[in-house]
Amino acid sequence: MHTEERRKERLDRGIKVRTVGIYSLMSWRELSYLTVPRVVLILGMLLLPLIMPSMYWQRVISIVCIYALLALSFDFLAHYVGLVSLGGAFFIGTGGYLAAILNTSFGLPFYLTIPIATIVGAVICTGFLLPCLPLRGVYFAIVTLMYPLVLGRIIEALNVLGGTDGIVGVASFPNRWLEQYFMILMVLLFLFGMRRLVNMDVGLVFRAVKDNDQAVKASGMSITFYKAVAVFIASTMGCLGGACLVHIYMWSGISQFALDFSIIPIAATVIGGGGTLVGAVLGCFILVPISELLRTFGTLRIVFYSLILVGFIVLRSEGVMVYGQRKYHQFERWVKV
Amino acid sequence: MSGGPILEAKEVTKAFGGILALNRVSFHVNEGDILGIIGPNGSGKTTLINCVTGFIRMTSGRVLFRGKEITRRPPHKIADMGITRTFQIMRPYYSLPAYKNLVIPLFSPRAKRTGGWRGGGKLGDRDTVGIDILEEIGFERDSFVPYKMASSLPTGYLKRLELARCLALKPEIILCDEVFSGLSMSEIASMVPLIERLQMEGITLVMIEHRLRELFRVANRVMVLNFGEKLTEGTPEEVMADEKVKVAYFGSEEVEEVMSYA
Numbered sequence: 014m015h016t017e018e019r020r021k022e023r024l025d026r027g028i029k030v031r032t033v034g035i036y037s038l039m040s041w042r043e044l045s046y047l048t049v050p051r052v053v054l055i056l057g058m059l060l061l062p063l064i065m066p067s068m069y070w071q072r073v074i075s076i077v078c079i080y081a082l083l084a085l086s087f088d089f090l091a092h093y094v095g096l097v098s099l100g101g102a103f104f105i106g107t108g109g110y111l112a113a114i115l116n117t118s119f120g121l122p123f124y125l126t127i128p129i130a131t132i133v134g135a136v137i138c139t140g141f142l143l144p145c146l147p148l149r150g151v152y153f154a155i156v157t158l159m160y161p162l163v164l165g166r167i168i169e170a171l172n173v174l175g176g177t178d179g180i181v182g183v184a185s186f187p188n189r190w191l192e193q194y195f196m197i198l199m200v201l202l203f204l205f206g207m208r209r210l211v212n213m214d215v216g217l218v219f220r221a222v223k224d225n226d227q228a229v230k231a232s233g234m235s236i237t238f239y240k241a242v243a244v245f246i247a248s249t250m251g252c253l254g255g256a257c258l259v260h261i262y263m264w265s266g267i268s269q270f271a272l273d274f275s276i277i278p279i280a281a282t283v284i285g286g287g288g289t290l291v292g293a294v295l296g297c298f299i300l301v302p303i304s305e306l307l308r309t310f311g312t313l314r315i316v317f318y319s320l321i322l323v324g325f326i327v328l329r330s331e332g333v334m335v336y337g338q339r340k341y342h343q344f345e346r347w348v349k350v
Numbered sequence: 351m352s353g354g355p356i357l358e359a360k361e362v363t364k365a366f367g368g369i370l371a372l373n374r375v376s377f378h379v380n381e382g383d384i385l386g387i388i389g390p391n392g393s394g395k396t397t398l399i400n401c402v403t404g405f406i407r408m409t410s411g412r413v414l415f416r417g418k419e420i421t422r423r424p425p426h427k428i429a430d431m432g433i434t435r436t437f438q439i440m441r442p443y444y445s446l447p448a449y450k451n452l453v454i455p456l457f458s459p460r461a462k463r464t465g466g467w468r469g470g471g472k473l474g475d476r477d478t479v480g481i482d483i484l485e486e487i488g489f490e491r492d493s494f495v496p497y498k499m500a501s502s503l504p505t506g507y508l509k510r511l512e513l514a515r516c517l518a519l520k521p522e523i524i525l526c527d528e529v530f531s532g533l534s535m536s537e538i539a540s541m542v543p544l545i546e547r548l549q550m551e552g553i554t555l556v557m558i559e560h561r562l563r564e565l566f567r568v569a570n571r572v573m574v575l576n577f578g579e580k581l582t583e584g585t586p587e588e589v590m591a592d593e594k595v596k597v598a599y600f601g602s603e604e605v606e607e608v609m610s611y612a
Contacts, residue, residue: 214457214476221443221454227405228441232455233429233519 019347029342050341054291055201062193071189075261077301078196079105079254084278084285084293085203086247092288093211094243095223100138100157101274104251105258106164108134112256113180113265123184127256134252139245146240149226158275165270179266183259196257200294203250208290210246219243277301284325286332295334356381356554357433357523362401362411364394364578371397373578374411379523384545384555386565386586389575390598395558396438398575399525403435404428430460432522436512436529438558442500448489449496451511452480455518464520480518487514488544506537513544523554530561538564566590574598 028046037043065071083101090096112130115121121129145156168174175181186192210216218239221229226236259265277300278293285296303321307314329336355378364372372394379385387395401408404425412421420428429435443451455461456476485491487510495507503511509529516524529545530538538561545568549555559565566572566586574581574589576598582589589595 214453217446217450217453218457220445224443224445225441227437228443228515229454230405230425231403231429231435231437231441232515233426233434233458233460234454235424235426 017350019349021345022348023339023343023345025343058197058201059194061197062190068189071193072261073302073305074193075196075257077297078193078200079258080274080277080281080301081200081294081297082203082250082254083274084281084297085200085207085290086250087278088282088287088290088293089207089211090243090247091282093216093223094219094240095226096240096243097151097154098157098244098247099154099275099279100142100160100248101251101276101278102161102270102272103141103157103164103275104134104138104248105255105274106161106270107138107248108252108255109259109265109269110174110180110255111137111252113183113259114174116183116260117180123186123260127253127260130256131249131253134255135245135249138248138252139241142244142248143237143241146244147237161270161272161275165267168267175266177267179264179268180259181264183263183265185263186260192257192261199253199257204290204294207246211290215242277304280322282332284322284332286334286336286338289332289334289338292332292334296332299333354381355379356416357402357556358414358417359398359402360412360414362398362413363409364397364401364406365409370578372401372408375575375578375580377573377580377583379554379556380570381554382549382552383570384549384557384568386569386572387556387558387575388560388562388565388572388589389581392577393575394578395575396527397578399435399527399556399558403433403525405435429519430458432460432519433525434516434519434521434523435525436509436516436527438527438531440505440508440512442503442508442511444499444501446500447497448500448503448507448511449477449480449484451500452483452514452518453477455515456480458519460519483514483518484511487511487517488540489514505532506534509533509541510544513548517548521553523556524548525556525558527558528560529557530559530564542567 028043031037031039032043032047037047061074062071065074083105086104087098087101090098108130111134112126115126115129116123141160142153142156145152169177186195211220218229218234222236222239222243229236229239255269258269278297281296281300282293283296284299285292285294287293304314304318307317310317358376358378360376361374362372362376363370363374375394375398377385377387387398389395397406400406401411402413404420404423404427407422412419414420415428415431415433420431420433442448443454446453453476456479481489481491481496484496489496489507489510495503500508500511509532513524513526513529530541533541542564545555545557549568557565557569569586571584572586572589573583574592574595581594581598582592584592
């Protein structure tokens with residue numbers, strides 16, 4: 014019988030342990046160990062619009078940011094609250110149509126439509142999803158998948174809200190720099206905000222709901238309430254993305270209930286590494302531009318797209334960020350058994 | 351030190367389909383007492399606790415807490431009143447360190463209302479309060495144990511963590527579902543004083559237990575369940591002497607042994 018003679022051992026780097034507490038302030042080396050990855054991410058995202066070669070690619074940045082918001086919302090719900098959401102399209106559609114109506118019918122400017130559509134849209138989405146929150150299991154995923162299909166068909170069949178033509182003539186952002194930097198700042202704000210939230214006490218309650226909802230009940234807390242709060246937070250991100258999307262495209266239509274908005278964020282989270290939040294954002298920055306590049310292949314692009322996805326899942330199923338964080342924080346060595 | 355009845359169950363019945371898991375079981379616990387619930391496997395002990403704490407819906411019957419109706423309230427509302435429970439199969443938050451497990455109950459409305467652990471007034475840092483509670487319950491403060499992930503803790507500590515979760519809510523009554531099971535003799539020996547201390551602090555306890563020797567040491571009264579029906583109730587000595595109990599539950603050899611102890 015063959016037995017392994019050695020195994021791989023993973024140990025935290027000394028500097029990782031040293032930088033956990035207040036001691037990280039002791040030297041520049043330790044300080045930079047903590048700050049460099051964050052600064053690289055923030056600066057990199059802020060520089061992106063400047064280094065893009067064309068208007069077309071600058072527009073892609075804005076779209077990537079919208080997907081990044083959706084991926085953050087998916088990652089938060091799936092890995093910190095235990096709700097698998099396919100509701101990206103639902104959030105985008107609700108936020109988008111609200112912003113379009115507020116802008117075209119009531120004449121509100123974009124700096125009012127976006128916040129109003131975000132908050133009101135999140136309230137509406139949470140209200141619609143409330144009935145399935147006390148249930149465990151696959152129901153939440155099914156219901157979140159159902160709503161965008163239903164709403165899209167209702168708009169089409171009843172010819173309300175512009176029917177198949179959609180709502181045209183939505184005001185655009187005053188200029189493209191404002192559009193891109195607003196999107197990028199929103200992604201950064203929600204990324205670091207969510208990272209903070211999940212480690213706060215209330216974030217621990219969300220994680221506890223995922224881990225063991227019976228014990229949360231036994232602790233005297235309503236799990237439905239905390240799930241509703243989490244869905245509200247997640248749909249806030251989605252509706253914000255939707256509201257921005259209609260102002261970018263200057264149009265709101267049934268295609269905002271398309272399943273792309275539900276599926277691509279999930280694929281991006283898988284590629285980036287679930288449960289890291291940063292990974293979800295990075296996954297979008299990998300996946301969405303790739304799908305734009307593949308446009309030249311026409312319908313064949315779906316084949317390439319699938320191949321890339323399968324490659325990631327087979328070779329790096331843990332995700333880019335989980336792999337990267339491990340290499341950054343730990344060293345590996347072979348030890349004799 | 352016994353006061354009036356703090357928790358009363360009247361004719362609790364639970365049917366799973368055609369099977370009567372509980373058939374008109376009534377009991378009460380006096381304030382400050384320890385009530386033991388014993389019975390063979392499948393006699394409905396855990397179902398009774400589940401019904402009382404609202405985790406499953408009873409078919410008929412009533413539950414009163416300090417004379418107030420709590421029948422069919424949702425479990426978190428019942429826990430909010432100070433009626434806490436432990437689970438037979440431990441339910442910690444495996445992805446969190448032990449002390450962070452206590453942040454969740456300390457975040458609850460009841461903990462916010464009842465103030466800090468012994469501190470009074472507003473809660474301090476929940477992490478610190480959590481570690482204090484863990485120390486009370488037998489986690490060594492200066493060791494790494496309270497900081498370990500719950501998934502890597504042995505059964506003995508997980509059972510204590512279950513109790514700690516209840517204590518974080520400053521409970522009036524704890525319903526313990528087999529806190530001694532799965533523990534070694536020495537671990538049980540160290541748990542018994544803990545139970546006695548909880549009673550001295552004025553917490554009423556209902557204990558489901560298979561470890562009769564230890565249960566009879568702490569319990570004031572014992573209720574025996576068999577096939578979902580209440581067989582008898584009384585002091586440990588009375589229950590031991592009951593012929594029906596001997597036949598239904600103990601078997602000839604063990605009863606001699608426990609009798610000689612009692």
